[in-house]
Amino acid sequence: MASSLDDLFHESNFHNVSSLTTIYGATAINGCNVDKLMVAMLKGKIVLFEYKKVDQSLVKIDKEVSFTYIPADAHVISIDCFTCGARGLIIAVAFFKETNGKLTNYLNIYCNYTYDASDEKDSCQLETVAENCRSFELEFVPFQLTHCKSRARKDCEALLQTVFIVLGGDSRIHVYAQDENQGEFSEQNLDKYFPEFKDLPGVPMFVDIKITNNEKMRISAVGHATGDISLFITDLSTEEWKLTTYHIQHDSPITSVRLFTKYTEVKIPEFMKRKFSTQDLPNHDPNIYHLLVTSAWENAVVYCFCADQGFEIPVLLENSSEHDCVTCCQIADIDRDGVNDIIIGTYGQELLVYKFNEPSSETYDPYEPVTLIPYWTRTFSYPIVNIMLQDLTGDGLSELIVISTKGLHILQCNSASAIKECKAKLLNLKRLKIK
Known part of the structure; x- marks a missing residue:
């Protein structure tokens, strides 16, 4: 060593x-031979950073990616992505914009609905993904945007699916999952996927979730603006999902x-x-x-x-x-x-x-x-x-x-x-x- x-x-x-980013403003794109990095700027730009081999040399490349339905005057708060076997690369962006003195918050989820799983290159076509958007107007200020594997409650035999998690200024955690039939995203009942997050002591600022013990246990930690920290141990092996909770401030x-x-x-x-x-x-x-x-x-x-x-x-x-x-x-x-x-x-x-x-x-x-x-x-x-x-x-x-x-x-x-x-x-x- x-x-x-x-x-x-x-x-x-x-x-x-060219602009500041937030603590939630970067995400990695994996599974495209080499890793890539997207950084979202407060002034609305999203920049892709990558290295490419040119004439036996590595060349650093940074280029702005144009995402539909993100206006030029938007302020991006957070960004996240994951790769889904059925849909390829899926990206979520949370931002706000000001109109006539009023701030409006949005969550945009980008997904290539014509994705061909047999084409290995298709999953890395960022420009194609950035053109296909489902936009949600939010009634809360979004903070961290992340993803986690989960299954619906009382369905312990179902396969885990990846869902987006948005931490809100309304002291709640919001979950967005794909529809089983059409594959489109929509907000889900929190109790269906994460009942442990139902009653939080304050505005959540950061969450981390691990599934362990052969997918039979979920450990979740939430840090709040009030200084509160909530720790949840959820037993996923039964339909009732037995919950153990710890708290400190x-x-x-x-x-x-x-x-x-x-x-x-x-x-x-x-x-x-x-x-x-x-x-x-x-x-x-x-x-x-x-x-x-x-x-x-x-x-x-x-x-x-x-x-x-x-x-x-x-x-x-x-x-x-x-x-x-x-x-x-x-x-x-x-x-x-x-x-x-x-x-x-x-x-x-x-x-x-x-x-x-x-x-x-x-x-x-x-x-x-x-x-x-x-x-x-x-x-x-x-x-x-x-x-x-x-x-x-x-x-x-x-x-x-x-x-x-x-x-x-x-x-x-x-x-x-x-x-x-x-x-x-x-x-x-x-x-x-x-x-």
């Missing part, structure tokens, strides 16, 4: 943007929440299962979750083993409140050691990385007390509003993308370091005598 993140990443490119508005596991989820190759007994292989429980919470004026905190312990075991991330407001966070294994790291962005232009401390013994204990230590910091020239990890260059290694108030900072993985690690791991595999 490299000795520091300076050995792992270097800033390879900077994309300047911080002293400042919640800016983000992230549910995560300590270890990355990598399937053990079959040859290793044949070669070694089960007890010789890593046996990290994938259902043990922690909850990262960032707020405007306080230190970020991790609530450990939240699915079992709720908010009983908090671990503060030291010095995370010393750089103005914490605006965003991300979970990723940036040093490729199999353990997830915590990345925090601040309005004070600091990127902070925290790492799990090494276990106190070689014996795996899933409930060993958690210690998180500062690992690396980097100062940027502008306030940070979003952090993402995507393989934009198509080399199999994710870039660390830091979105600031002035543009996109692309931190590329050190290829020499990655090659060195890969060679070491291949050498270890060579030493194994595979049956």
Whole structure:
């Protein structure tokens, strides 16, 4: 492993943007050979960032994408997308516009209804998708726009479908799902998909949802403008959906929440299962979750083993409140050691990385007390509003993308370091005598 993140990443490119974006204003397009990134500007523009191979060289490209029914004077608040097997790429954009002094809010959902699933290139035709729109006038101010897999309540045998989730200034969470027959989106009864969100203590600002335990359990965390944090554990294995609820309140508005596991989820190759007994292989429980919470004026905190312990075991991330407001966070294994790291962005232009401390013994204990230590910091020239990890260059290694108030900072993985690690791991595999 490299000795520091300076050995792992270097800033390879900077994309300047003409307007500010929000903490909800970026989304990744996956499944098109290489990842792409869309960033929505407050002044109505939506820009696509990607890299293309031209004459054996990678060329960075940023171009504005014209979406129908988004007027030039609109202010985009949030954007999200996912890929559906039946419809290809589906994009949702939440925005507002001012007419004669009155603000009107909208949600536009874009989908290619003539999508041909047999044509691999068809799913990546962004221009075609951007022309097919279903627009909803909203009676509330939209905040975060995200998606999650869910099924209708009392239908525990049904397949999971992906739905859009919109957090509203009316202290409610709104769900938009596709019609079973026509495939068109419409707002759904919240109780049908997410009954745990029925009565929230304030305006929701950020939500994160994980489905685990072989799709039998859903963990949902909601952070509110009031500082309230709601944690819901929903048992999906029965028609009644048994619900366990936890609640705590911080002293400042919640800016983000992230549910995560300590270890990355990598399937053990079959040859290793044949070669070694089960007890010789890593046996990290994938259902043990922690909850990262960032707020405007306080230190970020991790609530450990939240699915079992709720908010009983908090671990503060030291010095995370010393750089103005914490605006965003991300979970990723940036040093490729199999353990997830915590990345925090601040309005004070600091990127902070925290790492799990090494276990106190070689014996795996899933409930060993958690210690998180500062690992690396980097100062940027502008306030940070979003952090993402995507393989934009198509080399199999994710870039660390830091979105600031002035543009996109692309931190590329050190290829020499990655090659060195890969060679070491291949050498270890060579030493194994595979049956």
